Amino acid sequence: MSDLSGHTIDGKYHLVEIAGEGGMATVYRGVVRGAAGFQRAIAVKHIRPEFRALKNYIDMFIEEARVGSELAHPNIVQVHDFCAENGSYYLVMEWVDGIDLGGFIKTYRDSSRDVPWALAVAVGIGTLRGLGAAHDRVAPDGTPSPVIHRDVSPHNVLLGVNGVVKLSDFGLARARDRASSLTAPGTVKGKLSYLAPEVSFGKPNTVQSDLFGVGSILYETLSGERVFDGKTDVEIFKKIRACQIPPINTRRPDVPASLVAVLETALAADPANRYATADEFAHALGQIMKLAVGINANSALAAAVVDARARASAGTADHLSTTDHRTNPSTSVDVVFSKADLDVEPIPLTKRSSPSSPVDSGVMTEPAIKHPPKK
Known part of the structure; x- marks a missing residue:
């Protein structure tokens, strides 16, 4: 696998380190740099080299960028940009800490x-x-x-x-x-x-x-x-x-x-x-x-x-x-x-043994959140 950490994409997206790997892509933690020392943390998703020649995977990656760019919502990871450089595509996204x-x-x-x-x-x-x-x-x-x-x-x-x-x-x-x-x-x-x-x-x-x-x-x-x-x-x-x-x-x-x-x-x-x-x-x-x-x-x-x-x-x-x-x-x-x-026939899940305690009636007998004891 080629590690692109240290590279800068499109002149402003600096790849700091690999943050994770998926089935078809590598995600980097990065920063985007602007004027007067401005910078912001980003995530950059890069399709893995072995998939670049496969049109179906490229099409899915492009579709992810297209769909993501149109979904602006606080409970969805936001897509900021989509870049192409040296035959590779890069999806620039919101960084979630x-x-x-x-x-x-x-x-x-x-x-x-x-x-x-x-x-x-x-x-x-x-x-x-x-x-x-x-x-x-x-x-x-x-x-x-x-x-x-x-x-x-x-x-x-x-x-x-x-x-x-x-x-x-x-x-x-x-x-x-x-x-x-x-x-x-x-x-x-x-x-x-x-x-x-x-x-x-x-x-x-x-x-x-x-x-x-x-x-x-x-x-x-x-x-x-x-x-x-x-x-x-x-x-x-x-x-x-x-x-x-x-x-x-x-x-x-x-x-x-x-x-x-x-x-x-x-x-x-x-x-x-x-x-x-x-x-x-x-x-x-x-x-x-x-x-x-x-x-x-x-x-x-x-x-x-x-x-x-x-x-x-x-x-x-x-x-x-x-x-x-x-x-x-x-x-x-x-x-x-x-x-x-x-055509395979379904099989049932293994039954778990029921607890001896009665079924919950809806009245809370346990706190919704248990806090660990203070040390």
Whole structure:
């Protein structure tokens, strides 16, 4: 791999160091320099050399720039510029100082702690606000032109040290104003464990499949476990089709009953039984947040992100993420299924044993956020 740290792109974007690597791109932490000593932190995404000759990947990268430039929202990582130099493309984006949701979940799992449900709800609301802006996109002529993300997963949700949640990586997004799809026939776009059931049957991605993705990451934030996981891709694929998901309170009895119900709706096997819009889903979570009396969700999330970064830094820097794309390449590649794969029979998820405690009635018996004891 060629490290471009130290290079300056387009005369003003200085690449400082590699911040992360994805399946098709490398992201650099950089600075943009201007007059009178002005400078600002940026993230610069550069398509990897081995993909430069592949038109489909170049087209997806250009599409990411096009889509991102039209989505101005505080809960979406902003695209500032798109440059070409020496046969390579560079996507210049907002720098997010924080950690991705995947790393955040891992710090809790590694220390045998549960993410407080109020924080999980706050992450869900922020993600849905950004996703809703993409779904509500309007074309220049005023006609609705929604953008379907198609890759809602923990590594594409960034949590800032200021408590702001930002949805990132629209590299697989599809805007309705594009007549042709960039997806090859027989290819399912996205990370396998986060696919909606209908997509595994060959149906197109929709608003509802994106919302299933939000439900999936919210469930994972609370439980520390993926909704669909297995030893092989085929095993995961069968579980996705079966879509038998234990209620979250079998893993987290402290979760309010209303949140259990919201997740059951979001993760319904039939898209028609899910929320109609991101706004409707976010409103339902907002009602649940009212149960977290006396908690400032933004401040609490900011403090938790700072703590998670410190814990990750003390363990291994590999789980820190402050940029747009910090995904394990093995999980971000296209999932290609043959007809034989698509014909496999679904298998049920392994049933978790129910806790001995009674099902939560909605009355909080545990605080929404547990603070560590003072040393």
